[in-house]
Amino acid sequence: MIELKNVSKIYGQTKALDNVSFSVKRGEIIGFVGPNGAGKTTAMKIITTYSLPTEGSVKVGGYDVTANPIEVQKMIGYLPETVPLYADMLVDEYLSFIGEARHLNGNFKQRRDWVIEACGLESVLHRKIAVLSKGYKQRTCLAQALIHDPDVLILDEPTSGLDPLQIIGIRKLIKDLSTKKTIIFSTHILPEVATIADRILVINKGKIVGDGTFEELRESVTKYNTLVLGVKGKKGDIENSLKNIKAVQDVKVEQNTSTDEIRYKIFYESGADILEDINAILRERKLDVVTLHHEKLSLEDSFIRLTGEDKEASREGGVK
């Protein structure tokens, strides 16, 4: 449905996008994450024809954005980050204007009623946009993006400025829409991508640095697994014995002063089986196990690794 091939975008001296290629299948929800200024908005502007690529080709529904912009524009509903609204208009007038500009004609009334319901705009329909709260502005703009029932939705930070309840509402709406539509949304809220996106694209400094489901991404960044082992203490330190296991990279000890539990964080090469060795050590020292579990890398940690913001962490691979 959407296909970017070797797309670069250069603004003066800066390369906002650097040889980016990816494709999105019909019906997929793509979460676009990356630090500020990474190129998320630039990529969205190019897909929506607001901006043209300096190099490379972009196709939406088979139409090239440079050669056939009007066809592409018809197919897309776009919620820009800046929330473009005519402050002097009433919400209703604004929706009518967009409906007209999108040539809705006959089914305008039906579509209008649907977006008003879906975006919860009933109570502000006859208010001036200028006086609306940020949440209502965001939703009015979302209504604008949905009114023509587009095949492709490009949402640049759709939940920014909303309260928690509204965020849940919008997420549910996106999830509901995804059965029929192809959606790309960007966000800073990492749990959001994990809950609604089928696939995550991580972008940093104009390059795609990660592409896959959340689990795939997490695996790709972790060379080492973390096993947390808690034993009843005071019966001898096993730190060195643990470090001597072949696959183990490093061990960190945490002592809980209130209980007499000692926790060992064991970082070992993914795929290696170290349980047998640990078991042998425990049996030898006659220690009781209190906890034993794998620690999963948090969303935030995965994100940091992918974007390379924390060079130290990625070099040591898992050891913190």
Add this chain to the structure above:
Amino acid sequence: MRDIGIIFRRELNAYFYSPIAYVFSVIFVFLNTSIYMFHLFFLGNADMRSFFSTLPIVLGLIFIPAVSMRLWSEEKKLGTIQLLLTLPIKTEHIVLGKFLASFVFYCIALAGTLTIPVALFFLGNPDIGPIIGGYFGAVLLGGFFLSVGIFISSFFSDQIISLIITSLVLGFLTLIGWQYVPMVIDGWIPGLGTFLYKYIGVTAHFNDIERGVIDIKSIIYFLSFTSLFLYLNVKVLERRKY
């Protein structure tokens, strides 16, 4: 055609949403009629020559920049340019819709000054030719000035900057048509002043029409410059995408 109409209606309504439009229209009508009334009672001639001779400078320095400044600057400031340019409407249709809306708004304000000829018919026996010619010229002149204004507006996101730049450019175009300004320029670079006066200056062409001499050359001058600036406006907006 339909798309032009959609943009046109929104833009024309937008003028009436904001109080600025009313304020400037009232100032425009008031300023023009009051300058004129002074001449009328001073000279006692039942014609509109003094009205049309001050019109270009009032339009160029104040009224047109105030009408055209918001056309693109406001879209840029609000970010709605991003919405507008991603709607399935051709850029040239958007530009034309916006231009026509501002043009109609200008014509409405200009119609506010029709009280003068009506009053003249009660007071005396004016020559109808130059009055019709004058209004015809004013319509053409306004269209040309607006096309320059909308073009300049597409460069700035600040309406005040657009207003000032447009005012300077239109002021220059008006002054260059006043006989003594080109003479001064000729003094610096011989020939330049005369060239500007003949081909670029607005006033000479406007004066021709306003005298009742509806010369095809002057009409072509206005129409071609108007089209040129509208075309350049479309090009600027397309260029921005790169």
